Amino acid sequence: MPDPSQYKTPLFDAMVSLAESRKISFHTPGHKSGKGIATRFVKYVGPNIFSIDLTTLDEVDSLQKPTGVIKEAQELAAKAYGADRSFFLLNGTTVGNHAMIMTVCNPGDGILAARNCHKSVLAGAILAGARTQFIYPVMDAALMMSMNVTFDSVRQAVESAAPEIKVLVITSPNYYGICADLERIIPFAHGRGMTVLVDEAHGPHLGFHPELPKSALSCGADMVVQSTHKIIGGMTQASMMHARAGRVDVMTLAGVLKVLQTTSPSYILMASLDLARMQMATEGEKLLSKALTLARWARGEINGTEGFRCLEKKDVLLRGMGDLDETKLAINVSGLGMTGYQVSQALNMEHDIQVEMADPFHVLVIVSIGDRKEDVSRLVDALHKIADGRPSAGGQPPASKKFDWEQVKPPMGTPQGFPIADGPKPIDGPQPGDRSPREAFFAAHELVLLDKCAGRLSSEIVTVYPPGIPMLVPGEVITKDVVDYLSRVSAMGGTVDGLAEDGRIGVVR
Numbered sequence: 001m002p003d004p005s006q007y008k009t010p011l012f013d014a015m016v017s018l019a020e021s022r023k024i025s026f027h028t029p030g031h032k033s034g035k036g037i038a039t040r041f042v043k044y045v046g047p048n049i050f051s052i053d054l055t056t057l058d059e060v061d062s063l064q065k066p067t068g069v070i071k072e073a074q075e076l077a078a079k080a081y082g083a084d085r086s087f088f089l090l091n092g093t094t095v096g097n098h099a100m101i102m103t104v105c106n107p108g109d110g111i112l113a114a115r116n117c118h119k120s121v122l123a124g125a126i127l128a129g130a131r132t133q134f135i136y137p138v139m140d141a142a143l144m145m146s147m148n149v150t151f152d153s154v155r156q157a158v159e160s161a162a163p164e165i166k167v168l169v170i171t172s173p174n175y176y177g178i179c180a181d182l183e184r185i186i187p188f189a190h191g192r193g194m195t196v197l198v199d200e201a202h203g204p205h206l207g208f209h210p211e212l213p214k215s216a217l218s219c220g221a222d223m224v225v226q227s228t229h230k231i232i233g234g235m236t237q238a239s240m241m242h243a244r245a246g247r248v249d250v251m252t253l254a255g256v257l258k259v260l261q262t263t264s265p266s267y268i269l270m271a272s273l274d275l276a277r278m279q280m281a282t283e284g285e286k287l288l289s290k291a292l293t294l295a296r297w298a299r300g301e302i303n304g305t306e307g308f309r310c311l312e313k314k315d316v317l318l319r320g321m322g323d324l325d326e327t328k329l330a331i332n333v334s335g336l337g338m339t340g341y342q343v344s345q346a347l348n349m350e351h352d353i354q355v356e357m358a359d360p361f362h363v364l365v366i367v368s369i370g371d372r373k374e375d376v377s378r379l380v381d382a383l384h385k386i387a388d389g390r391p392s393a394g395g396q397p398p399a400s401k402k403f404d405w406e407q408v409k410p411p412m413g414t415p416q417g418f419p420i421a422d423g424p425k426p427i428d429g430p431q432p433g434d435r436s437p438r439e440a441f442f443a444a445h446e447l448v449l450l451d452k453c454a455g456r457l458s459s460e461i462v463t464v465y466p467p468g469i470p471m472l473v474p475g476e477v478i479t480k481d482v483v484d485y486l487s488r489v490s491a492m493g494g495t496v497d498g499l500a501e502d503g504r505i506g507v508v509r
């Protein structure tokens with residue numbers, strides 16, 4: 001039986017009540033409950049949404065200084081997720097990662113971070129002036145995939161880290177749903193006096209179903225950020241941060257968030273967090289059961305189709321990972337002789353199906369509480385057609401099957417997220433170690449064409465987006481392997497983000 005208090009949605013209720021009171025507004029937002037909104041917009045979305053697009057008022061509380069319904073809504077979230085304090089975030093998990101690092105690091109402090117972190121972790125280090133040392137995820141050549149860090153690689157890295165490094169940052173699950181073994185990693189790191197921060201952007205649903213991986217909080221994490229908008233009912237940009245008092249000074253965290261967050265938070269986004277929490281806490285298990293059943297059915301169908309291979313739980317457990325979120329379908333398409341980008345394009349252009357992400361070898365499908373059997377069946381059917389080389393009705397034949405796989409292997413052995421070795425690389429190896437990401441980011445710099453920059457130091461974060469994992473970190477030596485890889489991914493249709501915007505193509509700061 002759900003906790004009866006979790007049916008409450010204090011913020012949303014207060015917003016509706018204020019909107020329905022029809023008080024005359026002489027305050028922001030300037031559209032005055034939709035009366036000043038362009039007609040086409042109102043016509044498309046309807047009028048109600050504008051009547052709850054509110055500003056900070058007594059009736060609906062203040063995010064900067066919550067004492068009323070926002071405080072209550074955040075307390076309900078903390079209770080549902082098992083945190084001491086929860087905070088609503090309006091700039092996604094991005095701002096949460098910035099805040100986590102700024103809360104626990106003073107300038108010059110060090111963090112030990114899994115190298116498959118999102119670029120916002122690096123940005124957090126830049127903002128805080130923290131030094132970084134990395135733990136490399138397993139690159140599995142058979143699965144053609146960068147997985148997550150193992151317990152052993154974390155243990156080795158922690159044991160060899162400089163004593164002043166007191167913060168461990170793990171991303172779990174990763175984009176593909178692969179979880180690190182947090183049940184072992186977190187107690188070990190705590191035993192070494194470290195504070196553990198987990199970027200759980202892809203896991204706001206964990207903890208609400210017994211067959212999903214354990215949540216980071218339930219494994220003892222000190223601070224966790226989740227993109228409520230990515231997987232459950234939050235609207236885009238709406239995320240949550242959860243903290244445990246003890247190793248983290250929650251008052252400092254609240255103060256950091258006040259500095260980083262907007263003073264004009266969207267009440268619509270915050271209401272979506274209030275309602276998403278209510279939904280998970282009261283009927284999450286039922287909804288997630290449905291998503292799991294659909295994903296398991298699709299996985300079976302896809303794995304029964306020649307040319308595709310969808311990642312399974314046993315694949316990740318065998319490789320020292322903690323668990324797999326089965327609602328993510330990471331489908332290796334290399335057996336078709338096509339890239340993930342080509343299959344993604346074919347799904348979109350010929351079958352009107354859009355996937356979350358593609359990489360050279362995979363397409364990634366998110367199955368969530370919003371999916372229906374007919375949607376998932378259409379995906380499976382479309383994949384069958386692509387595998388058969390059959391064009392859809394009126395569509396184009398599938399993309400070329402003459403793809404040279406040797407040309408698209410990621411730069412094995414380099415530090416940019418795709419190393420083969422399972423274990424930490426020496427700090428003085430690829431990382432010059434004498435410049436923090438902040439020093440390198442703000443250092444005097446010049447713009448260099450991508451194909452001319454091998455051997456130089458990057459002062460920019462360069463990622464392939466999605467997933468937004470830095471291929472280049474400020475202060476890191478740019479290797480030829482990475483230059484080649486970025487060029488190839490770009491030529492294949494991947495988006496390289498972080499190249500300087502001076503109009504020339506492929507320019508690195």
Ligand SMILES: Cc1ncc(COP(=O)(O)O)c(C=O)c1O
Pocket residue numbers: 091092093094095117118120171174175199201202227237239466467468
């Ligand atoms: C692991 C990870 N962390 C953080 C983020 C940033 O999250 P948001 O888009 O909610 O700011 C992403 C986005 O893709 C992500 O994949």
